[in-house]
Each structure stands twice: as structure tokens, then as C-alpha cells.
Amino acid sequence: MKTHFYIIDDDELFLKLGKMYLEMGTCTSSVTLFNYATEALKAIENMEEFLDQRYVVFLDLNMPILNGFGFLEALEKKPILLQKNIQIYVLTSSINHDDIERIKQYKSVTEYLNKPMTREMVQHVCAS
Amino acid sequence: MQTLKKLFPFYLRLDKDLNIIEYGRSMGKLLHENGSFKDHFKFIRPNFGITHSFASIAEFLDQFFILELFHHPKKVRFKGQFIIHHEHEDELWFCGSPWLMSVEDLQQHDLFVTDFAQHDSAIDTLLMLNQNLLNLQDNSKMIADLKQKNERLQQVNERLDAIVYAITHDFRAPLLASIGLLQLPESMVLEELPEILHTLKRLDRTIIHLNELSKNEKIALKFSTINWEELIRESYHNYSVIYGIKIPIHLSINETTPFHSDTFRIRTIVNNLISNAIKYARPVLEETSFIKISIHTDPSSCIFTIEDNGEGIDEKNLENIFKLFYRASIKSQGNGIGLYIIKEMVQYLKGTVTVKSVKNEGTTFTLKFPNQKLE
Numbered sequence: 001m002k003t004h005f006y007i008i009d010d011d012e013l014f015l016k017l018g019k020m021y022l023e024m025g026t027c028t029s030s031v032t033l034f035n036y037a038t039e040a041l042k043a044i045e046n047m048e049e050f051l052d053q054r055y056v057v058f059l060d061l062n063m064p065i066l067n068g069f070g071f072l073e074a075l076e077k078k079p080i081l082l083q084k085n086i087q088i089y090v091l092t093s094s095i096n097h098d099d100i101e102r103i104k105q106y107k108s109v110t111e112y113l114n115k116p117m118t119r120e121m122v123q124h125v126c127a128s
Numbered sequence: 129m130q131t132l133k134k135l136f137p138f139y140l141r142l143d144k145d146l147n148i149i150e151y152g153r154s155m156g157k158l159l160h161e162n163g164s165f166k167d168h169f170k171f172i173r174p175n176f177g178i179t180h181s182f183a184s185i186a187e188f189l190d191q192f193f194i195l196e197l198f199h200h201p202k203k204v205r206f207k208g209q210f211i212i213h214h215e216h217e218d219e220l221w222f223c224g225s226p227w228l229m230s231v232e233d234l235q236q237h238d239l240f241v242t243d244f245a246q247h248d249s250a251i252d253t254l255l256m257l258n259q260n261l262l263n264l265q266d267n268s269k270m271i272a273d274l275k276q277k278n279e280r281l282q283q284v285n286e287r288l289d290a291i292v293y294a295i296t297h298d299f300r301a302p303l304l305a306s307i308g309l310l311q312l313p314e315s316m317v318l319e320e321l322p323e324i325l326h327t328l329k330r331l332d333r334t335i336i337h338l339n340e341l342s343k344n345e346k347i348a349l350k351f352s353t354i355n356w357e358e359l360i361r362e363s364y365h366n367y368s369v370i371y372g373i374k375i376p377i378h379l380s381i382n383e384t385t386p387f388h389s390d391t392f393r394i395r396t397i398v399n400n401l402i403s404n405a406i407k408y409a410r411p412v413l414e415e416t417s418f419i420k421i422s423i424h425t426d427p428s429s430c431i432f433t434i435e436d437n438g439e440g441i442d443e444k445n446l447e448n449i450f451k452l453f454y455r456a457s458i459k460s461q462g463n464g465i466g467l468y469i470i471k472e473m474v475q476y477l478k479g480t481v482t483v484k485s486v487k488n489e490g491t492t493f494t495l496k497f498p499n500q501k502l503e
Binding site for chain 2: 011013014016017020021024064093095096115116117118119
């Protein structure tokens with residue numbers, strides 16, 4: 001299925017890297033980068049829906065202002081957003097057990113992935 | 129006889145008619161005349177079947193006695209035993225020591241620990257009591273010490289937690305980014321080499337910062353004269369090279385007296401402030417960017433002010449900027465350690481640091497350090 005990718009990360013380098021890998025993906029339709037989780041939240045509220053297209057969000061956890069957990073809280077408070085064809089992958093450098101456990105509480109999260117992004121990761125997401 | 133005197137400073141020698149013919153040196157403090165044993169002492173124990181006679185006492189030689197010096201205002205009691213020495217068979221010797229309950233008892237009778245024989249169990253007990261008294265005082269001091277140490281440990285532990293978090297996150301991020309870049313298709317990797325280099329340098333700076341932080345805790349203060357001009361020029365030059373930007377610097381030093389402080393900490397503080405001023409300059413300003421440093425020293429203190437017209441800090445973030453690993457802006461190339469180091473080191477030097485900032489206008493840090501005396 002044609003996929004629109006959103007990457008939310010405060011680190012410019014990971015945004016750039018993610019874009020490079022995703023543009024190599026077989027399912028990629030577009031890649032949008034967000035420095036701030038707050039901006040991504042707005043974009044999700046306003047995004048257009050297509051029957052034959054989906055959205056995949058790569059979400060970093062440790063970010064200033066609104067971190068990954070805060071983003072998920074805000075998202076899950078608006079069930080209407082979750083009805084959209086959207087999948088969320090947490091993509092973080094955290095190998096902290098507490099973070100992994102905490103993420104399991106959020107039903108909106110499809111999978112917990114560790115940085116950095118790889119070609120295999122993109123293939124895996126495209127295939128699922 | 130010498131042994132008796134040495135072992136029992138409170139001994140008594142009684143003759144056949146129970147007259148006191150001699151007494152120990154410590155007994156002399158309580159008993160001021162010889163006279164008859166009967167006129168001074170009564171039996172507390174044994175209290176049945178004993179009379180003031182040589183024969184009667186002789187029947188109880190293997191028993192434990194408690195005698196009371198009843199004329200004495202404090203009615204001192206003695207515990208001990210009567211013996212008949214084989215060389216003086218017409219004499220009764222009382223070997224014993226006062227029955228005292230506390231150190232105060234001892235003092236009340238004008239006695240000292242030296243009045244007792246070294247082996248004396250009574251004095252052993254008193255010494256122990258005394259020890260306990262000391263221990264009690266020690267204990268409360270120890271508890272206070274422990275409490276303080278515990279709080280300190282808690283602080284250190286919290287910081288360690290934060291550092292471990294930083295290592296698993298902030299340290300890993302540049303490494304993982306480099307790994308990610310290196311796993312790109314070969315043709316793309318070459319193009320990304322400068323980015324990889326830059327990223328690894330960023331990691332190195334973070335490690336240098338953490339090292340400075342741990343040094344602050346470990347290295348003792350060492351005061352010497354601070355050469356402000358040299359220190360600032362050197363730092364400014366280094367960071368201009370690192371960031372590849374040359375921002376005009378205005379330096380005004382008003383030194384009425386030399387300033388003495390810890391060079392390592394002052395240098396680290398200045399490095400972090402100058403590095404920030406250069407790093408957060410607004411590119412749009414181009415040549416009108418500036419850094420103004422002014423220094424005023426007097427015999428008691430030094431006031432250091434650094435002002436820039438860089439990007440500034442949001443008012444709502446201002447109270448957090450000195451926190452460890454806090455990053456106010458996303459553009460921030462920083463690791464959230466620099467200002468924390470400044471705060472810690474200024475505290476160590478018993479100085480103060482204040483900040484004023486307006487977003488998109490600039491930031492001013494004012495630091496005050498005490499002027500130290502050279503040894």
C-alpha cells in the first residue's frame with residue numbers, strides 16, 4: 001500500500017538519515033519531517049484520508065517541549081485520529097527497559113524499534 | 129603487703145581488737161582517722177550472724193562483704209573480702225573498693241579513676257559507663273554525619289542516573305546516526321563523511337563536558353592570579369575556529385586589584401559562556417553580531433558580565449537552563465551539560481550566576497566570584 005511517512009525527531013541528523021532510507025523504500029509515497037511533536041500532531045489532525053493509502057509515523061521518545069510519550073497521550077485522547085489509517089512506530093535510541101515497558105501501554109503503537117533506521121527496517125514496515 | 133597496697137587502694141588493716149592500724153591511700157580520702165573499725169563501718173552484707181569481732185569476721189572469710197562508712201555524709205559503701213595473711217595471722221585485711229553506681233558518684237566522693245587499681249572491676253564498669261556516655265555523644269554526631277552523607281549519596285546517585293540516561297541516549301544518538309550513515313549504499317556514504325565526522329566530534333564534546341563535571345567534584349581548589357585577557361582571548365580564538373564563525377568581541381577589563389581564584393574552574397566557566405555566545409549567534413545579523421565581556425575586580429570580588437545579541441532564551445525556559453541535560457531549543461547543538469557545569473563550578477567557587485535574556489534579542493550572564501587570598 002502506498003505509504004506517507006512522517007518522522008518526528010528533534011535531531012536533524014536522524015531526520016535526514018530517515019528521509020534517505022525511506023526514499024529508497026518500495027512503498028514510499030512521501031516523507032515529511034517534523035522537528036517538533038506538536039507540529040506533527042497538528043499535521044495528523046489535518047491530514048487527508050485515502051482508501052488506498054496509509055500513514056506511518058516514526059516517533060522519537062526523548063525530545064524537548066513535547067516528548068514521545070506526551071505525543072502518544074495527546075493522540076490517544078482523540079480517538080477520531082486513531083480511526084484514520086495510521087500506524088505508529090517508536091524509533092528511539094533508548095534501550096531503557098522502563099521506556100520499552102511504558103510504550104507497551106499505548107495501544108496506538110504498532111512496534112518499538114531501535115535507531116538507526118536501516119534498509120531492512122524500511123522493507124519490514126513496507127511489508128506490514 | 130606492697131601488692132595489697134597496689135591492688136587495693138581502699139584496703140584496711142585491722143588488729144585483733146578491730147582497731148584500724150592502716151588504710152590504703154584512696155581510703156584516706158574518705159576516712160580521716162584510724163580509730164576503731166566499729167565506729168566507722170557497719171555490715172550491710174552479710175547482715176545476719178555477724179558481729180564486730182575478729183572471730184566473727186574470720187568465720188566469713190570466704191564471703192563477699194558490703195561495708196558502709198556510716199559517718200560519711202554520703203554513706204559510701206565498699207564491697208570486698210576479708211583475708212588473713214599467713215605472715216600476719218593476728219590481723220584482718222579488708223580488700224575491696226567503693227560500691228559506686230555512676231561517674232557522678234565517683235566525683236561526689238572526690239575520687240578519681242586513679243584512686244582505683246587497674247584491675248578493679250568497679251572501675252572497669254565505670255570506665256565502660258563513661259565510654260557509653262561518650263558513645264552517646266558520638267552516636268548523635270555520627271547520626272547527623274550519616275544523614276548528611278546519605279543526602280549527599282542520594283544527590284550523587286540521582287546525578288549518576290541522569291548520566292547513565294545520557295549515556296544510553298545522548299551518547300548513543302551520535303553513534304547511531306554515524307552507524308546509520310555508514311550503512312547507506314556506498315555511493316552515498318562518501319558524500320556523508322563530513323557529516324559523520326561532525327557527529328563524532330559532537331559526541332567527543334559531550335564526553336569532554338562530562339569529564340569537566342566529574343573533575344569539578346574531584347580536583348581541589350587551587351588559587352592563583354587569573355589573567356583575564358589571555359584566558360578570554362584564548363577561549364574566543366578556540367571557539368571561533370571550532371564553529372568557523374568570527375563574531376566581533378568587545379572586551380573591557382577594569383582591574384583595580386589582581387583577581388585570585390581557581391584557574392581550572394574559571395577557564396571552564398569562561399569557555400562554556402563564550403562557546404554558547406558564538407554557537408547561538410543569529411546568522412541573519414551577520415556582521416552586527418557581537419559579544420561584550422566586561423570585568424571588574426576589587427579586593428573582595430570580581431564581577432564578570434558577558435552579553436550577546438544572539439537568539440536568546442524564552443522566558444518560560446529561563447528557570448530550567450541550569451538543569452542537567454536540559455535543552456531549551458531544538459536547534460541547540462548542545463548536550464544540556466554546559467550551563468549545568470557553570471552552575472556547579474560557580475557554586476564550588478562560592479560565587480553567583482544570574483541570567484537575563486529576551487528571545488531573539490540576546491542574553492546576558494552576570495557572574496560574581498569572591499577574590500581569594502593567595503597562600
